[in-house]
Amino acid sequence: MTASLPMYDTAATSAANDRFWALIRAEYGEGPEELDRATDPHETWRDPGLVLSQTCGLPFRSGLYDHVTLVGTPDYGVPGCPEGYYCSVLVVRISDKRKDLRDFSESTLARNDIRSQSGWAAAEAHLSENNIGFSFAGRTIDTGSHAASLAAVARGDADIAAVDAVTWSLLVRDTQAVDDLRIIAVTRPTPGLPFISAAGRDAGKLLAACRTALSRLTDAERECLMIRDIVQIPAADYLAEPLPPQD
CATH class of the missing domain: 3.40.190 (D-Maltodextrin-Binding Protein; domain 2)
Known part of the structure; x- marks a missing residue:
């Protein structure tokens, strides 16, 4: 067992x-x-x-x-x-002055895993459902974890990452890993x-x-x-x- x-x-x-x-x-x-x-x-x-x-x-x-x-x-x-539901936050560097997701059409997304709802599927659904006009497909790096995705953005290896809201809250509470990052968008609940x-x-x-x-x-x-x-x-x-x- x-x-x-x-x-x-x-x-x-x-x-x-x-x-x-x-x-x-x-x-x-x-x-x-x-x-x-x-x-x-x-x-x-x-x-x-x-x-x-x-x-x-x-x-x-x-x-x-x-x-x-x-x-x-x-x-x-x-x-x-709703109870039992969550969402993802799309995160960029504080120093990145872009304000709209449409400005990231040529940017690289750091995702924890292609098999991730919060790190990949939620981001792509948000782009599609809000008529943002592009996909991150073909412009991703896989990091292995949400924390590693955020670190990749902070270092400049990627421009944006999607992280589930619970992970984000835990990292805000327990670490300094997000001090140089900010939320630019929030996906719908799933x-x-x-x-x-x-x-x-x-x-x-x-x-x-x-x-x-x-x-x-x-x-x-x-x-x-x-x-x-x-x-x-x-x-x-x-x-x-x-x-x-x-x-």
């Missing part, structure tokens, strides 16, 4: 994530003692022994949904978003990063275990993780989101 909580696991949140998983495991009644932080999450998500993990909306709708059990979606209380388990597991039992575990965290631990609740968003809402260009 395996379990992981990879999406918002940082130096500042790792201890709270460990505590959260220990409480989930105790309530659920089985699972590994420790979270797996070594395996590529894309492998973990398809592991038939997966007890619990958190995935991204784009991998879920582009192939995972019929191989896993959808458990529930954490609500991070993102301003302007379903947040869901908890999943291997196909065939009891979603209701796991959801109940997660909610009980959340209630047993200390106020400081909940504040650290920023999780307010765990809600149920239908799989159809994830599947309804458009797929981005396969640049």
Whole structure:
């Protein structure tokens, strides 16, 4: 069996994530003692022994949904978003004087991964839905993480990055990584990063275990993780989101 909580696991949140998983495991009644932080999450998500993990909306709708059990979606209380939803912020250097996304038509986008909802699909959907008039396809660099994308923009290796609003809030709160950056646009809300388990597991039992575990965290631990609740968003809402260009 395996379990992981990879999406918002940082130096500042790792201890709270460990505590959260220990409480989930105790309530659920089985699972590994420790979270797996070594395996590529894309492998973990398809592991038939997966007890619990958190995935991204784009991998879920582009192939995972019929191989896993959808458990529930954490609500991070993102301003302007329904419960369980989030958005992306498009970020540029403070020193970059451009004010409109249309001014970035020849610019390079730093993205964490082509398989990322918040770092790629949300940005492309925003351009299309707001008739911005161009795509970043063909003008991207892949960095491996949202923090690395922001660092690439700060260094001048890229001009703009799309980062999910929860990650942005965590970095603002816990680091100085965003001090030289500013938000130029915000995407519309989309379903947040869901908890999943291997196909065939009891979603209701796991959801109940997660909610009980959340209630047993200390106020400081909940504040650290920023999780307010765990809600149920239908799989159809994830599947309804458009797929981005396969640049």
